[in-house]
Amino acid sequence: MNAQQQLIDSGLRAWQFNADRVESFFVALSEEQLQQEIAPGRNRLIYLWGHLAAVNDALFPLLGIGPKLYPELDAMFLANPDRHASSVLSGAELKSVWGRINQTLWTAFNKWSAADWLAKHTAVSDEDFVKEPHRNRYSVMLARNTHMAFHYGQAILAKPRA
């Protein structure tokens, strides 16, 4: 591996570390446990999991991979706060949704060269990208990785009851 590949490898390992611990934490919970709030009056665990799935799913169009796999996640877990959607996915459904999103992202991530990673994401114009070349796919991936860590830190505050 050359230096570029090593730097990308470090970023991908950091991604995988967070994606894996998010998955391990949530898939182990029962439907009842997923109804618990992370703190009194705050988001439920099911909402945080769905929110992470929705934000990661939005990486497909943002990184130019393709359309969202589950656009219905938006209204449930992103555009609206917890308890505002009339119904949300169950834990069993989210397990499958989460798995497919992250497996598909991972496959795309592992195909990209350094030039692919440093290409612009789709929410920045050609003109702006000339001035701000850091608005590239790699930066987006690192930011979404810290987004996972941010909410994982919250999720583990809910000590699920049996």
Next chain:
Amino acid sequence: MNAQQQLIDSGLRAWQFNADRVESFFVALSEEQLQQEIAPGRNRLIYLWGHLAAVNDALFPLLGIGPKLYPELDAMFLANPDRHASSVLSGAELKSVWGRINQTLWTAFNKWSAADWLAKHTAVSDEDFVKEPHRNRYSVMLARNTHMAFHYGQAILAKPRA
């Protein structure tokens, strides 16, 4: 900037984003607000801030920059859980400590070439590093960045009262 420098720049921007929002959040709080818990029975804000300072300070020896600037943070915010140390720093003290740690880290980070970033950290042996070259400084920096995001996500759950 070549591709290596761009990838490092993305990592450093991600670091700065989290270090800045952690600082902005905590420095705005009064000593009284820093005594609040993030959730009933959980860590106080002052502890989380000190914990982030202690973990970032430990980067100096881990990355081979030099000794810790404030080794006394360990017993207060790392080796012991909240409320177990006989006394901890005040918010005013932590503001100064946090600022110096992060400014000094930032200066060191911005001097390193790609080869410097991909060099091994000090907690891995030469033999292990041959087999596991991803145990480099860049990986450590990315991991400590998600560590900041993890606890920042918790800290903002405490809506400080006036």
